[in-house]
Amino acid sequence: xSNAFRPLCAxxxxxxxxxxxxxxxxxxxxxxxxxxxxxxxxxxxxxxxSSAPGVTLDVIGYxxxxxLPGKLGADSTLIFKxxxxxxxxxxxxxxxxxxxxxxxxxxxx
Amino acid sequence: xxxTTAAPQPSRLNVLWHxxxxxxxxxxxxxxxxxxxxxxxxxALIRGDTGLGEHEIGEIxxxxxxLRLAELRDEAPRRxxxxxxxxxxxxxxxxxxxxxxxxxxxxxxxxxSLRAAGVIFFGTPYRMGASLPVPEKTxxxxxxxxxxxxxDGAMHQxxxxxxxxxxxxxxxxxxxxxxx
Numbered sequence: 001x002s003n004a005f006r007p008l009c010a011x012x013x014x015x016x017x018x019x020x021x022x023x024x025x026x027x028x029x030x031x032x033x034x035x036x037x038x039x040x041x042x043x044x045x046x047x048x049x050s051s052a053p054g055v056t057l058d059v060i061g062y063x064x065x066x067x068l069p070g071k072l073g074a075d076s077t078l079i080f081k082x083x084x085x086x087x088x089x090x091x092x093x094x095x096x097x098x099x100x101x102x103x104x105x106x107x108x109x
Numbered sequence: 110x111x112x113t114t115a116a117p118q119p120s121r122l123n124v125l126w127h128x129x130x131x132x133x134x135x136x137x138x139x140x141x142x143x144x145x146x147x148x149x150x151x152x153a154l155i156r157g158d159t160g161l162g163e164h165e166i167g168e169i170x171x172x173x174x175x176l177r178l179a180e181l182r183d184e185a186p187r188r189x190x191x192x193x194x195x196x197x198x199x200x201x202x203x204x205x206x207x208x209x210x211x212x213x214x215x216x217x218x219x220x221x222s223l224r225a226a227g228v229i230f231f232g233t234p235y236r237m238g239a240s241l242p243v244p245e246k247t248x249x250x251x252x253x254x255x256x257x258x259x260x261d262g263a264m265h266q267x268x269x270x271x272x273x274x275x276x277x278x279x280x281x282x283x284x285x286x287x288x289x
Contacts, residue, residue, distance in 0.1 A: 027192040027240060047192040064222055088221070096214055096229020096239075100221070 026050065030057070030091035030099040033107045035079065040106060043077045044091045044099075051076040056092040061085050154181070157236050161199045166274050171257045172265025174206040176213065178255070178274070185281035186243040195240040196278055202234040206257075214256040215239050217247055217271065223264055226256040247271070249279050 026048035035041045044052040057078050059068035067083045089106075091099040119127075153159045162179030169178055179199045186194035202210055214220070216227025230237035241253075252268040253275075259265075272279045 027189055027195060027242065029190075029192045031191075045191075047190040049190075060221075090225055092224065095212060095224075096227070096231075098225055098227075100225050 028052070028091060028093045028097045028099050030089070030101060032089050032101050032105075034082070034109045036109055038082055039079055040082055040089075041077055041079045042072075042089055042091070042101070044072050044093075045076055046093075052091075052093060058090045058092065059083060059087050060090055061087050161201060161236065162197075164275070164277075166269070168203075169255060169267055169269060171255050171267040172263075174210060174257055174259075174265060175203045176206075176255070176257075177201045177203075178269075180275050180277070181238070184277050186278055189240070192242060194243045194245065196243050196275060198230075198239050198241055198274075200230055200237050200239070202237075207234045209259050209261070210234070210257050211260045212258045213237065213239075214258075215241050216254045216256070217241065217243065217251050219252070219254055219268070220256055220266075223256065223258065226258075227254065243278055243282075245282075245285055247278075247282055249282055 026046040028044070029047055030042060030044045032040055032042040042057055044055055044057060046052065052072055053074045053076050055072050055076075057070050057072055058066050059070070059080060061067050061083070062085070067085065067087055068080050070078050070080060072078050087103050089101040091101075150159075154163065160179065161177060162181040163183040164180040166178040166180070168175055177200060181197035181199050186196040189195045198215060200213060202213070213230040214226035214228065215230065216225075220226040228239045228241055230239045232238050249272065251271045253271050254266060254268045256264065256266050
């Protein structure tokens with residue numbers, strides 16, 4: 001190897017060591033807030049910083065009926081009207097990659 | 110006439126450097142050796158040479174199936190960005206159920222449905238791993254629910270006290286002061 005490449009290789013090695021921890025699993029995350037008395041806004045994503053456009057987000061009643069089936073928009077958010085019945089929000093990025101948010105845990109505006 | 114110039118007097122720092130640089134290099138080689146035992150212990154834990162994890166919970170019967178469950182590390186949950194705190198668990202399916210079980214899930218509290226059964230275990234059935242989110246408001250008497258789904262569509266569940274599964278998590282929760 002030519003000597004000119006040595007500093008480059010050393011720098012690459014340091015970078016590889018420094019960023020090796022970022023290969024960890026990325027967990028789904030979801031946050032819901034009431035934007036007014038009627039509407040709730042949910043934002044989904046993953047812990048590695050990636051967004052979640054098109055991922056399923058269902059609003060489900062306590063009796064397990066799906067009140068509002070939905071998908072996150074291009075900005076990884078979804079705004080829906082607060083159902084009259086008791087409900088929870090399920091961010092569903094696939095089996096075992098879900099986040100549940102109970103209505104009691106949704107922040108008031 | 111000859112012209113002589115005196116060599117500049119080397120600085121004190123320069124003298125010290127030239128005197129000790131060989132020893133300093135030996136020291137630099139020795140420092141990593143101090144971290145070797147910790148590195149090899151950690152590597153053995155990740156590879157599975159020292160068992161499923163630091164804290165083996167034991168064999169848990171889930172309907173007709175069973176699995177061995179262990180905490181990867183006997184420590185409080187670790188922070189994972191905006192996801193909150195997560196705790197790593199490892200599990201090994203019983204030999205007879207490897208062919209029958211399609212998926213294994215873990216959750217704090219009883220799942221509302223199979224869809225919301227919690228985090229899924231991934232990896233080889235002899236050593237699967239899952240990162241379980243632990244909400245800060247989890248009660249100390251909470252239960253850890255294991256849901257197993259078979260290829261035939263069957264679903265079986267079992268629960269163990271969180272205090273049995275992870276005493277370190279309970280200690281951490283008590284330290285948090287039971288957030289509302």
